[in-house]
Amino acid sequence: MSESDVDLAYYGDDLTGSTDAMEALALGGVRTALFLDPPSPEELTGRFADLEAVGVAGRSRSMSPAEMDERLPAVFERFAELDPSLVQYKVCSTFDSAPETGSIGHAIDVAQPVFESPFVPVVVGVPALERYVVFGNLFATVGDRTYRLDRHPTMSEHPTTPMTESDLGRHLRDQTDRDIDRFDLLALESGDADAEFAGLLETDPEIVVFDAVDGSHLQTVGRLVWERAAESTEGPVFAVGSSGLDYALTAHWSETDGTSRRDVPSGPDPVDQLLVMSGSASPETANQISNAIADERFDGIRLDTSALVRPDGTESERERVIREAMDALERGQSVVIYSARGPDDPAIEETRTAAPDDVDVGERIGTTQGEILEAVLRESNVDRVCVAGGDTSGYVTPALDVYALEYHRPLAPGSPLCVASSDDERFDGIQVCLKGGQTGGEHFFETVRRGGSDAWP
Template sequence: MTDTDLLLTFYGDDFTGSTDALEGLADNGVRAVLFTRPPTTEDLERFDDLDAVGVAGVSRTMTPEEMESELPSVFDALGELNAPIVHYKVCSTFDSSPEVGSIGTAIDVAQDAYDSPFVPVSQGTEVPHGRYVAFSNLFAERGGEMYRIDRHPTMRDHPVTPMHESDLRRHLGEQTSRPIGRVDQRFLDDYEAAEAELTETIRENEDEIVVLDALDTDHLETIGRLLWDRATDASGPLFAVGSSGLEHHALVSHWDETGEIDRDATYFEKREPADNIAVMSGSASEETAAQIDWANEHGFRLVSIDTERLVDPYQKSDARAAAVEEALAALDDGESVVLYSARGPDDPAIDATRAAFEEHGTAENLESYLGHQQGVMFRELLERSDVTRACVAGGDTSSHVISELNLDALEAIAPAAPGGPLCRAHSATTAFDGLELALKGGQVHTENDEFDYFGVVEQGGLENAD
């Protein structure tokens, strides 16, 4: 094993979720770097005094067969870093199914690598994402309203991984044959009671996976202590599954209490405003549409990408060139610019583009195809402009942009919105090394009264609440 003093390693099952975990660490004084592939010794030597290392992945969109091919080498590499805990970071809504993004498959693969004494599943975040687990049932907040996850307006009808079951034990039980128990809220108000219940669940019931409730920060603090005590007593790493609540509160609270970290570190703080920024949006969410509207009303120039032409093999080059040239003209005029493929879920361009894509019979799926094309466009735009700060909206789009920019790693440097920090990029390509970049999932938004995420990124983020 590599001799390190790391507290944690993690794998994010998508890019925007990975930066969410990165933010939770940086915001609490934990020096962390997110790599785009498992880091080598040489990669790690570029950074001093690291407390945590992450790898941004895309397993959320993979089949079980693809995960079984992709994940073993990643888990082996993370295990070599010798951190007490390896966290498989998943979306706070537990997006998964037996066919796509199977969390059960990830657990099975990890147990072959680590033989973790048990696998805790911790989905509660409370703040900043409003996710709660009560008697193993997941609840999610939206617009100030609380929904059981199988009744959540977005997740019950999710096009890829709809949630038809709120009990995480039942949902996960469709993805793995391993026995699943729980430690519910009745025990989490007291550490000794929680520890005793966990011991009984593992030893007496022989449960290999344990779902942990969480209704408030006290519960998360108990979970952090439970996991750390178990991990530091184990002969190998503890493999944990869950949302960024582990980074945003559970583990960091315990590390702060034991003196492992200094939560008052000041490297994660607002930056100076940029003259202008470039935004590439591949998100069709209502949230992102409102943010595009806000940008339009506050001096950003909008560039609508002609996606119907973009999916035509004979016209895609011209469609890319037209969008890039229009965006460059805006930047040359000193304006910030948003290039977008759709303006909300009801944009008629979505159905028209899908019909055109199917007509041309491209083997790739549409989302991946568009993401790749937008990545190519954004690379050219950044290469030909003097922009030093940029933003990408959309999970799939983010992964393609990262690939096109040949980025090696990201560090979170400033808060912008929960789950969407401003980061500094590290790249072997000089043009992109040092680029300040924010990756935003479709539902990410600031906690301000306006849909001003792109404006906040332009201004260098927000003042840290601490």
């Protein structure tokens, strides 16, 4: 790794995706902290003095291009002050984006005036999460079947950013005018990837999409990207990547003693009670909620979201849920508080219909969920929580005055258990799992309560 204190700085386009990157780095032995706001060099002291990677959890996946123009430059300029060798714009391994919402191409356009990267690597494949890129096309596995992304049963029907194109280059061309090329499996497996890559760069592509199907591909990609970043004398290389980029880098660093190789805790670490707050409507999370409620250790509490979005119903509904959660905890139960059970839950449309025109439904529900979680934790002794849903996580963590997260132990790929740093003494050191909607096994909430299993990593 380079001689600078921080070698990698990354901005996550949502909170759960940001913890996914932190996990990939931590499993590779890289000491990483994830901040809610960009840290200054002066803030990377004390408990954060020996960080090798710094993350910032953002919300740009839901931003318009105009919002990106307003918010992202300050983050990128702060990263430039940290002087890392590589800056990563962390995206989901399903490449969620559209020209008007969460545009990855526009994020590149915002970043390049700051970093002037000679090219922008795009590394999306994550074999550990069953995401694969083949000849520039993204595939994802559901159950025992692997789908091209535009045929994926969830992502092709996504309500905000439906993926109608699996070719990542073609998808990006709807979001940026920059020249795009790819480095595919044939080049990776040619026997002389270095020469192939050098030849590609001689054509001056502005963006390069990398294939990846297995760990050997990622290791080669990590080496090719890192060598260019480490050799750069003009500032950081700016890259776009899922956690596949982080796995790629750590695979390369592990072969070159490029990290301090910190040990990662393993084995179960159970607690008596877990508090779950779910704002996800994914089928996977719905199944996890059903299994948790069927478990005698968990009580389920449904949020009446139609009441939450009405001016005269928010406070009474919030108080009801807090009261029921406290009653369950006092009986020794774990608790799952949820806003929906699957994408076809009638409550979703009922809530949209009930909401006044001037109410942002997602913001109202997410903010109230944060208030409920804060109140229940303050009145109880629970010290481990799980939040399901990327947007929900973005609303809940500020309610706990959390300013940074550090990796604690593995639970399931992409959803680690973290330790929070908070300005509030009650929440400083609390254990938090921020779970993306589609991650984790069918009994994931019990896995969180148990503190993991020996099956992962």
